[in-house]
Amino acid sequence: MKKLILSLASAFIAVASFACTNLIVGKKASVDGSVMCTYNCDGFGFAAPLTYSAPGRHAEGEQIAIRGWGPSADNRFVREAAYTYGVVGLMNENQVTIVETTWDGRRELRNPEGYLDYFTLMHLTLQRVTTAREAIAVMHELVQEYGYNSTGESFAVCDKDEAWIMEMIGKGEGRKGAVWVALRVPDDCISAYANASRIRRFPQAKKADKKLGFCVVEGECMYSADVISFAREMGFYEGSDAEFSFREAYGPLDFGKIRYCEARVWSFFRHHYDPAKIDTYLPFINGQTEICDELPLWIKPDAPLSVRDLMNDMRDHYEGTALDMTADVSAGPWASPYRNQPVNFKSSDGTEMFRERPIGCQQSGMTMVCQMRSFLPDAVGGVTYFNMDDATMVAYVPVYCGINRVPEPFRRENNDIREFSTGSAFWMNNFVANMIYPRYSAMIGDLREAQKELEDYYAEDQKEVEEKAAAMTAGDRAEYLTSKTIAYTDKMMQRWDKLAKLLIVKHNDQIMLPSENGVLVRGRRTSPEYAPAFVDAVKDVTGDRYVKPKGK
Numbered sequence: 210m211k212k213l214i215l216s217l218a219s220a221f222i223a224v225a226s227f228a229c230t231n232l233i234v235g236k237k238a239s240v241d242g243s244v245m246c247t248y249n250c251d252g253f254g255f256a257a258p259l260t261y262s263a264p265g266r267h268a269e270g271e272q273i274a275i276r277g278w279g280p281s282a283d284n285r286f287v288r289e290a291a292y293t294y295g296v297v298g299l300m301n302e303n304q305v306t307i308v309e310t311t312w313d314g315r316r317e318l319r320n321p322e323g324y325l326d327y328f329t330l331m332h333l334t335l336q337r338v339t340t341a342r343e344a345i346a347v348m349h350e351l352v353q354e355y356g357y358n359s360t361g362e363s364f365a366v367c368d369k370d371e372a373w374i375m376e377m378i379g380k381g382e383g384r385k386g387a388v389w390v391a392l393r394v395p396d397d398c399i400s401a402y403a404n405a406s407r408i409r410r411f412p413q414a415k416k417a418d419k420k421l422g423f424c425v426v427e428g429e430c431m432y433s434a435d436v437i438s439f440a441r442e443m444g445f446y447e448g449s450d451a452e453f454s455f456r457e458a459y460g461p462l463d464f465g466k467i468r469y470c471e472a473r474v475w476s477f478f479r480h481h482y483d484p485a486k487i488d489t490y491l492p493f494i495n496g497q498t499e500i501c502d503e504l505p506l507w508i509k510p511d512a513p514l515s516v517r518d519l520m521n522d523m524r525d526h527y528e529g530t531a532l533d534m535t536a537d538v539s540a541g542p543w544a545s546p547y548r549n550q551p552v553n554f555k556s557s558d559g560t561e562m563f564r565e566r567p568i569g570c571q572q573s574g575m576t577m578v579c580q581m582r583s584f585l586p587d588a589v590g591g592v593t594y595f596n597m598d599d600a601t602m603v604a605y606v607p608v609y610c611g612i613n614r615v616p617e618p619f620r621r622e623n624n625d626i627r628e629f630s631t632g633s634a635f636w637m638n639n640f641v642a643n644m645i646y647p648r649y650s651a652m653i654g655d656l657r658e659a660q661k662e663l664e665d666y667y668a669e670d671q672k673e674v675e676e677k678a679a680a681m682t683a684g685d686r687a688e689y690l691t692s693k694t695i696a697y698t699d700k701m702m703q704r705w706d707k708l709a710k711l712l713i714v715k716h717n718d719q720i721m722l723p724s725e726n727g728v729l730v731r732g733r734r735t736s737p738e739y740a741p742a743f744v745d746a747v748k749d750v751t752g753d754r755y756v757k758p759k760g761k
Contacts, residue, residue: 257574314361323356406460616698651737
């Protein structure tokens with residue numbers, strides 16, 4: 210029996226490769242014993258809705274059609290599992306979560322004949338597993354059987370007890386399978402990925418596990434049995450096994466990978482560790498690899514992290530660092546951390562230039578902070594704080610992994626990239642964001658007020674919701690959590706409608722009316738000041754043109 214399933218990848222047809230960011234927190238590095246990971250899914254011109262697949266039993270021999278990236282791809286069939294778990298976004302009903310970031314690596318290792326792109330691989334795996342370790346084994350099994358057609362990829366594979374980082378790349382045209390390494394993040398540490406391969410040396414086993422078909426260093430590391438021998442075969446490596454580096458063999462760094470990718474990891478670490486010590490890695494971020502050639506793969510933070518910490522981390526633009534995007538003339542008159550030009554560009558005299566690439570960026574299709582908790586029932590313990598568009602410009606909405614349907618504003622059919630709708634989370638968020646981008650310093654305070662109001666409310670309300678839900682039967686719990694998730698989403702949409710209307714009126718004609726708690730009040734109109742760096746640059750460039758004569 211065969212049935213047609215458009216894989217999760219079909220929700221992301223607009224782009225086949227993303228520039229994304231994952232942050233990872235071990236359970237002893239969080240304030241409440243949660244395992245957490247995040248995902249900004251970045252790529253211009255696409256909306257990334259929230260997806261849901263229901264659990265179900267399947268007949269022996271049943272198959273599903275994998276469409277993969279785009280409607281032109283031929284249907285290819287993959288065996289169905291006897292039982293598939295429910296999946297909401299990128300977390301399943303067992304609190305297993307997989308998020309990703311692409312680093313490409315050696316392009317010749319992409320296998321166009323492989324059935325599975327990375328999103329299809331993630332979704333199929335989530336339907337079939339109960340733990341992160343099981344997920345890694347299933348990902349290996351699936352690419353061995355059906356082939357892998359994406360480029361180099363990093364995955365954060367997490368459950369309610371453990372967080373793993375996994376790097377994978379294919380073997381090239383005509384060869385199934387993939388080479389990969391997975392390392393467990395120490396429970397008391399944090400880690401991150403941002404479009405660059407980060408695993409170098411790793412613990413090695415004496416031989417492969419015959420049953421699993423790959424190598425295991427118990428509790429620490431798993432890797433494909435041929436990860437080193439294949440690199441030798443392809444001429445990527447010549448040294449001893451002990452000195453082998455996955456990154457150097459399959460995803461070597463250049464300046465772009467360091468400055469646009471590793472710098473995001475550096476900034477995340479800097480939020481949660483002594484900044485002076487993290488700044489000793491600035492030579493690496495500046496491309497001076499002869500001084501320093503890597504960041505730590507993980508660090509033990511100075512203090513445990515909360516969900517709200519991670520939300521703020523996902524909104525980072527290097528504020529307060531040597532790479533601060535708001536602090537020089539390129540930020541414009543309104544000290545904006547956003548740039549419209551490409552990452553690489555040229556000055557009028559032909560000088561090669563670049564701009565910074567932070568964690569928070571305008572081209573995100575969606576953003577999520579995922580929380581997995583072993584001390585609550587799975588349906589309640591797993592929460593994806595979700596929204597569509599730029600993390601800086603949205604409020605994160607709690608979505609429980611035990612829901613049975615998606616709130617209307619997050620549904621695919623209500624988020625058409627070609628048609629504005631006030632019922633679309635994507636478009637309401639973009640409506641607000643695109644008013645603020647050109648006048649950032651003047652308007653961002655109004656958004657932050659609304660953002661904090663919502664996220665404070667969600668955090669407080671969840672305490673009662675989770676206490677009630679934990680005491681319910683499974684059936685009642687699913688409906689209750691679904692209704693609460695829908696109510697949370699509706700509240701966000703209503704608040705964003707109010708915010709949009711406030712911004713239009715309050716900032717009309719580039720002046721500001723006074724407001725309190727999101728409501729206009731009587732008072733004096735004011736004009737927001739230009740950023741000092743911009744004013745000074747205007748004076749430097751124009752000389753005396755705009756300098757008032759003394760005594761006039």
